[in-house]
Amino acid sequence: MAVAELTESEREVWLRTLSNWTLAREGKAIQRNFEFPDFNAAFGFMTRVALLAEKHDHHPEWFNVYNRVEVTLTTHDAGENGGLSHRDAKMAKAMDALAGS
Amino acid sequence: MAVAELTESEREVWLRTLSNWTLAREGKAIQRNFEFPDFNAAFGFMTRVALLAEKHDHHPEWFNVYNRVEVTLTTHDAGENGGLSHRDAKMAKAMDALAGS
Numbered sequence: 001m002a003v004a005e006l007t008e009s010e011r012e013v014w015l016r017t018l019s020n021w022t023l024a025r026e027g028k029a030i031q032r033n034f035e036f037p038d039f040n041a042a043f044g045f046m047t048r049v050a051l052l053a054e055k056h057d058h059h060p061e062w063f064n065v066y067n068r069v070e071v072t073l074t075t076h077d078a079g080e081n082g083g084l085s086h087r088d089a090k091m092a093k094a095m096d097a098l099a100g101s
Numbered sequence: 102m103a104v105a106e107l108t109e110s111e112r113e114v115w116l117r118t119l120s121n122w123t124l125a126r127e128g129k130a131i132q133r134n135f136e137f138p139d140f141n142a143a144f145g146f147m148t149r150v151a152l153l154a155e156k157h158d159h160h161p162e163w164f165n166v167y168n169r170v171e172v173t174l175t176t177h178d179a180g181e182n183g184g185l186s187h188r189d190a191k192m193a194k195a196m197d198a199l200a201g202s
Contacts, residue, residue, distance in 0.1 A: 039151075039154070039155060039160050040155060043148075043151045043155075046147075047144075047148065050140075050144045053140070054140060054141060054144075059140050059166070059167050060166075061164070061165070061166040062164070062165055062166075063162070063163070063164045064162070064163055064164075064165075065160070065161075065162040065163075066160050
């Protein structure tokens, strides 16, 4: 099911509320690097995000090595070739909350 | 604590037993891409590997998007600048077993 891609002005508004995230892939994705005290904390975070991602059927692309988690969010069925939607904004905010920042 | 880096002949012997893995980073790491039916299966696999990794204090570098998990194994304290050790071989075999192949 297609999801509405955010307009440029919508994107700007919510990017201001997501200060730790940066635009990537020519505006079609957002990224944030999380750092935790150790692997236990990093994977604990990933597990909580995974449950949420599965519940909302909106999954991150992510890379983990030890205490670091590098996340990319995009909506594959937004716009013509994927893009940012309200689902990415919601997930980004949820991840910030779960990481405690 | 330093871990012994595998010699070239040791490496060749066990690479023959790890047919799904390929050498990377100029012989200092091995990589394998796993594919599962869906995110539930992929993250379930990651969770089982995470428990094992934490138990043995030997953690993978990995990237996940939906049903795919791309894994790199290396031993940071092997050799002068990191390299492959018996710990990577054990972890690779354990991951193959957990993935059912």
